[in-house]
Amino acid sequence: MTVAQTDNDTNGERIGAAAHAEVEHPSSAVVRFGADRPLDLDSGGKLSPVQIAYQTYGTLNAARSNAILVCHALTGDQHVANEHPVTGKPGWWSLMIGPGRPIDTDLYFVICSNVLGGCMGSTGPASINPQTGKPYALDLPVITVRDMVRAQAMLLDHLGIETLFAATGGSMGGMQVLQWAASFPDRLFAAIPIATGSRHSSQNIAFHEVGRQAILADPDWCGGSYLEAGKNPHKGLAVARMAAHITYMSDEALHRKFGRSLQDRDALTFGFDADFQIESYLRHQGMTFVDRFDANAYLYMTRAMDYFDLALDYDGQLAKAFAGCHTRFCCVSFTSDWLFPTAENRTIVHALNAAGANVSFVEVETDRGHDAFLLDEPELFTTVTGFLKAAARIRGLS
């Protein structure tokens, strides 16, 4: 293993220059697995070299038993509790993670790595393919959630952590948590999958397909080779983000937050400008997203979620995925989440029960939709705090 030192030009014509710099030279710690440690992929091949960028918070105890792996969602990254190097914003789960927070960095050693296929320093489609000296683009094999988890396990090996105290994450992060329990049950003491599903639904695949088609429709996508061409399909990516963003919020929350309020005007303009606040908000979401995210990485991330169907590897029986698993589970859903509705989360709970696993389930009452897992939701925080405290006692961490 060697730390990445590949040189790479960046310019503002691609993704934001600051974001593109993160691809090869991330602001995070990096481990690079060389030819001696290729990664087996679900698609059949092997990937090598593999670079993983990660952040840690808190201190690993002497017994190496207090590590919590945080798995990020579709467009998240490893900057979970520190200022983001590109946007300058607080980490995406800084309400959840820190000293005295539910995931208390005074007690736990928190690790978050950029997923395989991402664009913040772990090997992804914007990374340089050593065989060509050019970005992989679509030459990177399609990555699955299981591939992401395999890469995380390699990172833990590198860090000398045999068993995780816990793994947690929402949405695609929750899928990784479930995959961890299925693939490495002996390495996982506790698990908190949040607002997720054991498989991506037809409706969810549909929304992702709209996003992908928006990117593919952008002539600046250049068949995927936009980096090489010095272009950036930012318009297509922005449309993809806008469509997805609607699914992260509930109808009620949109009504409460925006309703039909007008944006900086007293009357309708009878045109196609952003008359309504919701239009202006969505456009802003699209525009800021393209400054920090890579269009091909978006294709790979959405595909990984679409392909996720945990039961498929177990004769279609989800309970079998958790057979003999001693991990303690706390599943969380949100009442107004229509992307991963409570029913999808309950399916996981039922399977865990059928497998005789130790599982608790909390449905948090909120009108904030899927994104609630990222927001200030006291019931979520209380749940995570209580579950981890009890698990830590049993694990002998207190």
Place this chain on the structure above:
Amino acid sequence: MTVAQTDNDTNGERIGAAAHAEVEHPSSAVVRFGADRPLDLDSGGKLSPVQIAYQTYGTLNAARSNAILVCHALTGDQHVANEHPVTGKPGWWSLMIGPGRPIDTDLYFVICSNVLGGCMGSTGPASINPQTGKPYALDLPVITVRDMVRAQAMLLDHLGIETLFAATGGSMGGMQVLQWAASFPDRLFAAIPIATGSRHSSQNIAFHEVGRQAILADPDWCGGSYLEAGKNPHKGLAVARMAAHITYMSDEALHRKFGRSLQDRDALTFGFDADFQIESYLRHQGMTFVDRFDANAYLYMTRAMDYFDLALDYDGQLAKAFAGCHTRFCCVSFTSDWLFPTAENRTIVHALNAAGANVSFVEVETDRGHDAFLLDEPELFTTVTGFLKAAARIRGLS
């Protein structure tokens, strides 16, 4: 008034040639209002000339009292119960309208006109602007639902119909029905607004904005002047259609119809082809739509829906819109419709009750989502049949 005779080239580079031919020379009857009969627009100006293309079915009785106006939805048109001249498919409501059908053409004279701003023969952005000799494109003023209804009233004047026996329609069609009751209460005996709302919600505006941005992001949109440039933003329009199409179906129906089934393959391909049936289905929806619809018309139609907020003209009090209205109402919603959920329809019913109007309300149990109003839904048909029969008796039509 004169019938349109403007000549206009068509070619396959634009919208489908057959579709484009419909803009100026529709397969329907046409009335053209000249400078003597301009149309007042909500945006402030007047539109002239105005062409309205329409279909009729059945026979107008001697008392001219058996006319039913059918109002079409966003991407519908006047071909409600006849073979579509472009697609060759049956009319979009041929299950509802015909001899012996709920809207029985043996009893009623059914009229359906292409809405103002459309692209099937009524004046819209693809129509020739007589002042320039070129398509209006974005020079056409933004059209509102009330403008559409004013144009329909002009058509009824032309046909010598003072009072409609009934008006009906789903979605944007339902908005027109509500506007009819508010604008011309004395010209409307009965009304059946289906799967609609008195205003477009924030979430609905958001989905429309995604569609518009997808069109605007297509370089072939050419700032709206694609017809003049001999181009067609079909990629952007297809993405817009795909996003919208998801909102027309319920999560349950998608699960039942497609689930995670693969399209013509036994295993995942680990690529970005349409592995899943739902992807293939959505792509097909996008591709076939662009053959029959004009991108600018899509912008105008979505804007008209977004702008709709009936209460706004009545001090924000919806009940005032129906004050003193003698129209008999039958409101219909569908349990799985999340675009215009039952709650939105119930708001209309509450306002009608508050106004002392005669109103009945049926929530149809179905898992087919918003599109249920177009499908074979026996409870919908029974409801419409029964309501119209009772109303006809009171109206003395039997």
